[in-house]
Amino acid sequence: MTDATLAAPAPEPVEVQAPRPRPSRAAALPLKWLGVAPFMLFALLFLIMPTIHIVLGAFQTPEGAFTLRNLQGLAVPQVVRPFMLSIKISVLTAGLGCLFGLILAAAVTKGGLPGWIRDAMLTFSGVASNFAGVPLAFAFIATLGRLGLVTVILKEVFGINLAATGFNLISFLGLTLTYLYFQIPLMILIITPALDGLKREWREAAEILGASGSQYWRMVALPVLWPSLLGTFALLFANSFGAVATAMALTGSSLSIVPIILFAQIRGDVLQDPHLGYAIAFGMIVITGIANLVYIVLRTRAEKWIK
Amino acid sequence: MGSPRFWSWAALVAGLLYFFLPLVGMFEFSLRARRGEYSFQAYTNVLSDPQFRETFMYSVVVALFTIVLGVLIVAPTAFWVRLKLPKLRPVIEFITLLPLVIPPIVIVFGYIRLYNTSSWLPLTGTAMGTNILLTFGYSVLALPYMYRAVDTGLRTIDVATLTEAAQSMGASWFTIITKLILPNILSAILSGAFLTFAIVIGEYVFAALLNRPGFGPYMVWMGGNKAYEPAALAVIAFGITWACMGVIQLATRLSKHNRVQR
């Protein structure tokens, strides 16, 4: 076969450094880079330096000397517990967000529903994913709060006392339910293009080879989607981990999650140790950083079949 | 196992229930301000509150400045990177994604410590300085969305080829930018702008920690002190978000329309 040879690994292309006239290069370089200078300056001043300042501060005494005391200071229950709670909420809302988002996106893209539903769903997801923060908390209070619509209807029509069942909006479950309101739409927005990338022929090929629908999803579709799913999970995790306004407006400060603790700390109370604030912020960066690192590692492993 | 279509409908109905109940609940609640009847009393209360008007206008102005700043920083950069520094693209993209990874509260914490009154750039020392800092901060928050929008807009036109073609015909840089690039990515910029608006208008953490009288802190304050007005505020905020997304949809559709015609 003539084309069998095509698959033989091509020799690695050798980087050849073209000998260029030095002066012109030296003159061209700064000019080219000048074009991105404003952006770089902006990023440096308002994104990178503030972050680095926090990271460094976590390792410094108020006098500026190196120390690990701040980080050790994290190992107290009133810090560890919020971290655990935040991680739990973030993992849960990211996981459920991915799951429900995937189901809904799959239903509208692959489930044989009319095309306009898909468009409507995407538009609505654009709105809902941005309908976060304070107003979202109000919407949930108005619905599932003590006097909320659903609470009242459940009580008056069905005779179910929501509070008596142990449900409380200002709780782990309540916060999860609220966060999902922006997590699911975000997932839908991100995963829909990936679902569109699943070729109809893959499904048909699997089917004609004897696979059932669930076998196709398990053996082909999900592995193909895996990198996108991982990426979205990491994003949703960070999204939920850093959210302050929703939790704040929903619970006041009665639910101790990390961003609320840090918020209080910045406002200058509770822990009575300014550099502990740095350490908490640093901890937040580390956690979201780890989430993304895990994502990158898993992604490279999952993507070995992609160029 | 039922047919896939059945399960699709089931999922859809469940989704609709989850997503619409809070909207209905919020609206219904906002009408309850008068005992025993539905009324728009809560809205009247909110709209006649001078605090509402002040904070809302403040946030609108900050949002507009943020949009201008964001466009000025992002659009030329994205254009330049596509044209001259394609190798730098991964780096720029990485930077623009950072605000999604670093929690906003950490960033604003950094601002407070870095730009306080005793620092080399004491932005938080004056109200105007803090306003500027807030605007830059919001530009950072909007960066991922703005950059994505503009970059996608640039991708649909072949920037390098277009520019070279224009240059070969003797067009100046000014002409290239204003006549060629801007019209082609206008809808992308608009999308980014309205997304930015939707993000900034109700933002809480930055405004609260920088002590600025924004709409977000006002809403939280109302939430702590009033019963029905917060729901009315939520309805208003939701309406604004809808309007922004509607305009974005419209802009994309119009640009697609243009492209097909060409």
Added chain:
Amino acid sequence: MAFLKIEHLEKSFGSTRVVKDFDLEIQKGEFISLLGPSGCGKTTVLRMVAGFETPSSGAIVIDDKDVVALRPNQRNIGMVFQAYALFPNLTVGENVAFGLKIKGVGKDEREARVKEMLTMIGLPDLGNRYPFQLSGGQQQRVALARALAIQPHVLLLDEPLSALDAKIRVSLRTQIREIQRELQITTIFVTHDQEEALSISDRIVVMNGGVAEQVGAPFEIYNRPATRFVAQFVGTLNLIEADVIAPESGTVRIGTTEISLGRPLKPGRVTLACRPEAVSLGLAEGRPLVLHAEIGEVHFLGAVIRVQARAGRTQLSLDTFNRPDTPPPAAGDKVQVSISPADLLVLEA
């Protein structure tokens, strides 16, 4: 007894009938091509056999079993798609083993079978590659191996060659035919390329507008097209307008030449057709229809020379073999061309 029987098959999408009263009987081990322009319903027929589309009415019987009610995964059919539908997340070996794994075939047997299939398609060493590392032709061969690994009753090929380069297309179709013959597997091959269909089929079904216009061996289809559509769709055809001057003896006038076709015709005007290779340059024994023509374009194709000539209002295409001792005609030459009346087809309007 036919192995695969399609009876009165109908398919409508909304109010459009895309397949109309389609009948076909295929013997075991036969290689059948469905040939037609895009939109003629050939792919829809294939997809109904596979089970991806449900017929509006009619029956599909494989090995004495009506399969219409069965889902695709219950039919034991192998299929190769146009856009090599290999699973991108699986290696070549895993792709080929996919169907076996679903069936619950043990690991050792699976591996042996994969090896056997890869050897059969001539890619024994690529089992660990991923699809993106393969050329289009290689991917399509792997797709064939994957389809055949489950030892299906029937093999369906949905334009498997149309995405490939011309050269690979020819070599791969030969290989497909060899493998098909070796395994004696009943095969339906969908294509819009008449050369492809003519070269590898036992029989061809020419389809147009959802209807089977003609079913027959390639030789038959090419030389005795049953309808005007078949005549024009398969191969190149010269059309010659003629006036019938004596209907009962079949005498017609072409320009100023009169000739009897030896079969009765309807009175009036008639369109005659003949293949390029039925037209000879110069006079010849047994070719009494002689036209005076002027040479136009001359295409030297190698073994064959295709000459365009104009005889009055009639544009003729004629093929002659290349003979090293005689140079080809040149544009502008005035020549005589001759045709045997037996080679003239009468096309109904």
